[in-house]
Amino acid sequence: MEKQMLKLYFIMGSNNTGGREPEQVLQEALQGGITCFQFREKGKGALPEEEKWKLGRKLKAKCAEFHVPFIVNDDVDMAIRLEADGIHIGQEDDPASKVKERCPSRMVIGVSVRTIEEAHQAAADGADYLGVGPMFATDTKEDAKAPVGLEGIRRLRAEGITLPIVGIGGIDVSNAAEIVEAGADGVSLISAISLADAPEEAARNLRSRLDGVSGR
Ligand SMILES: Cc1ncsc1CCOP(=O)(O)O
Ligand SMILES: C=C1C=NC(C(F)(F)F)=NC1=N
Numbered sequence: 001m002e003k004q005m006l007k008l009y010f011i012m013g014s015n016n017t018g019g020r021e022p023e024q025v026l027q028e029a030l031q032g033g034i035t036c037f038q039f040r041e042k043g044k045g046a047l048p049e050e051e052k053w054k055l056g057r058k059l060k061a062k063c064a065e066f067h068v069p070f071i072v073n074d075d076v077d078m079a080i081r082l083e084a085d086g087i088h089i090g091q092e093d094d095p096a097s098k099v100k101e102r103c104p105s106r107m108v109i110g111v112s113v114r115t116i117e118e119a120h121q122a123a124a125d126g127a128d129y130l131g132v133g134p135m136f137a138t139d140t141k142e143d144a145k146a147p148v149g150l151e152g153i154r155r156l157r158a159e160g161i162t163l164p165i166v167g168i169g170g171i172d173v174s175n176a177a178e179i180v181e182a183g184a185d186g187v188s189l190i191s192a193i194s195l196a197d198a199p200e201e202a203a204r205n206l207r208s209r210l211d212g213v214s215g216r
């Protein structure tokens with residue numbers, strides 16, 4: 001997996017846009033230079049199955065226009081049937097080893113981790129990248145645990161975790177660079193772009209901020 005893809009990894013579902021059309025927000029984010037997109041239709045106000053599929057197809061087509069990877073959160077069937085570029089799973093989902101068996105080998109598998117033990121387990125299970133967080137306080141994910149901060153990333157690198165890592169949780173242009181300087185390969189975020197007055201400009205500012213730094 002190309003770790004460059006993790007540089008500016010936008011995540012969004014229809015309930016993250018404050019009422020704006022998700023396709024329009026994604027269009028702007030892509031124009032602003034996001035390097036990867038995850039469709040995460042989850043939580044309060046998430047779409048019912050049929051609408052979720054319709055939106056998923058539309059967002060995948062948009063990503064294909066920009067040659068940006070399209071990742072699906074949680075829903076392995078949807079990821080496979082939409083021919084997504086990857087799937088992202090959490091600690092409460094099946095282990096990556098089991099998901100890997102079901103997916104075509106071209107698909108990347110990302111795993112959410114918070115602790116060193118979870119990181120080592122995900123690596124052993126064949127994860128292609130790790131989503132580490134929450135980095136900072138966030139109110140986008142209702143059940144987010146206590147933030148791990150930059151130390152959370154430094155510790156994983158000190159522990160010899162060499163997998164591509166993306167930090168997530170409470171990230172915006174003011175703290176994105178330090179995540180990479182702490183050893184991550186990029187940042188993942190929702191509201192800093194999905195709730196921005198001008199999502200394209202927000203993405204562009206984040207992208208240019210990140211183009212100047214590298215942590216390893
Ligand atoms: C999905 C997820 N996982 C850990 S924090 C989070 C939400 C991130 O949202 P935001 O970028 O708006 O803080
Ligand atoms: C809970 C999550 C944690 N990390 C990530 C990613 F940024 F993709 F790694 N996505 C999620 N949905």
Ligand SMILES: [Mg+2]
Nearest residue numbers: 074089090093
């Ligand atoms: Mg999950």
